[in-house]
Amino acid sequence: MVKEMCYKLNRSSMLYKRLMSKHLDRLNITxxxxxxxxxxxxxxxxTAKEILMQMDTDKATLSGVxxxxxxxxxxxxxxxxxxxxxxxxxxxxxxEKLCTEVSIIEKACISDLIKGITDEEAENFIAIxxxxxxxxxxKIEENF
Amino acid sequence: MVKEMCYKLNRSSMLYKRLMSKHLDRLNITxxxxxxxxxxxxxxxxTAKEILMQMDTDKATLSGVxxxxxxxxxxxxxxxxxxxxxxxxxxxxxxEKLCTEVSIIEKACISDLIKGITDEEAENFIAIxxxxxxxxxxKIEENF
DNA sequence: CCAATATAATTAGTGTACAAAATAATTATA
DNA sequence: TATAATTATTTTGTACACTAATTATATTGG
Numbered sequence: 001m002v003k004e005m006c007y008k009l010n011r012s013s014m015l016y017k018r019l020m021s022k023h024l025d026r027l028n029i030t031x032x033x034x035x036x037x038x039x040x041x042x043x044x045x046x047t048a049k050e051i052l053m054q055m056d057t058d059k060a061t062l063s064g065v066x067x068x069x070x071x072x073x074x075x076x077x078x079x080x081x082x083x084x085x086x087x088x089x090x091x092x093x094x095x096e097k098l099c100t101e102v103s104i105i106e107k108a109c110i111s112d113l114i115k116g117i118t119d120e121e122a123e124n125f126i127a128i129x130x131x132x133x134x135x136x137x138x139k140i141e142e143n144f
Numbered sequence: 145m146v147k148e149m150c151y152k153l154n155r156s157s158m159l160y161k162r163l164m165s166k167h168l169d170r171l172n173i174t175x176x177x178x179x180x181x182x183x184x185x186x187x188x189x190x191t192a193k194e195i196l197m198q199m200d201t202d203k204a205t206l207s208g209v210x211x212x213x214x215x216x217x218x219x220x221x222x223x224x225x226x227x228x229x230x231x232x233x234x235x236x237x238x239x240e241k242l243c244t245e246v247s248i249i250e251k252a253c254i255s256d257l258i259k260g261i262t263d264e265e266a267e268n269f270i271a272i273x274x275x276x277x278x279x280x281x282x283k284i285e286e287n288f
Numbered sequence: 289c290c291a292a293t294a295t296a297a298t299t300a301g302t303g304t305a306c307a308a309a310a311t312a313a314t315t316a317t318a
Numbered sequence: 319t320a321t322a323a324t325t326a327t328t329t330t331g332t333a334c335a336c337t338a339a340t341t342a343t344a345t346t347g348g
Contacts, residue, residue: 001258001266001270002254002258003250004270005266005270006254008270008274008277009153009156009157009160009273010161011200011277012157012273012276012277013153013156013158014157015280015281016154017154017335018335019280021335021336022284025337030303030304032303032304033303047326047327048327049326049327056155057304057305058304058305058307059306059327059328060305060306061304061305061306063327063328063329064305065303066327067328068303083313083325083326084313084314085314085325085326085327086313086325086326087327109283110146110147111146112279112282113146113150113276113279113280113283114146114276114279116275116279117272117275119145121268122146122149122272124265125149125272125273126145126148126149128261128265128266129149129152129156131260131261132257133152133155133156135256135258135260136156136159136160137159138256139163139256140159140162140163158305161305161306162305162306165305174332174334176333176334177333191296191297192296193296193297201334202334202336203296204299204335204337205334205335207299208298208334209334210297211298212332227295227296227343227344228343229297229342229344230296231296
């Protein structure tokens, strides 16, 4: 039962990435990059560490994503003078526009995915998923 | 709402892979490899094409997974004489044992994940997830 | 029979996830 | 003040997902 749940969660996640990337290709940005860009645009001067805390991803992965965002001029980084280990991250001009543009695409992209699922069902679904995720986090922490 | 669902599905999927890979590390096999090995062990002489049809993954990805499974002696491949484009896949001795061993680990690993979720809730959850996945598949096909 | 087409599988290239190690700068401690 | 520990980030190495292109073989229509 749980095995089935896990398998299907994985499958759904894979399908979502496949679907989104098809649409994002045209804008020359990936889903992961976009997620980071969104967080960064909310808080000018944010550091990699702070992004990490908000996103529960891996620091090495984030490092790569930031490098590619910088390479493609979506963000720029400024060395912090007080603490030279830190770089402050700022989104470039136009990145904000890109974010809203993507939001529109995302809406269109996911609009049909709730077909045949009522609001109540979706709510119950999310509630159970939340509990499941909580259990997963606990289990991971317990196995350090 | 759907956006929240998608985000959480991704997160749960990521956590599951993280959790499983921690346990599988000891056995020197990855989750993807295991999934393929399981399918292959069900049907001796299966071809890559047939595995693909059962698993909805990418043929290039599968090619890599099979190469690593062969490299580590979990499977071996025999050129088909009738159609030389095809290789028939067989699992090596001991792979069956590995599969059952992993099943035990998997059970222990996911046992706590349903805590606080009743059987009925899990059933409803899977039913909605199935509908959601169906919609995703439709949407992907529609955007070719 | 042969050129066009289809099929099975691999290769090359990009991006992502994660572990482990390295680097560089800061802070705590003896 | 020298040394140790911690922190922020990058680098390295492995595995995957996906796209596009390629290789090798089979099949088909003229």
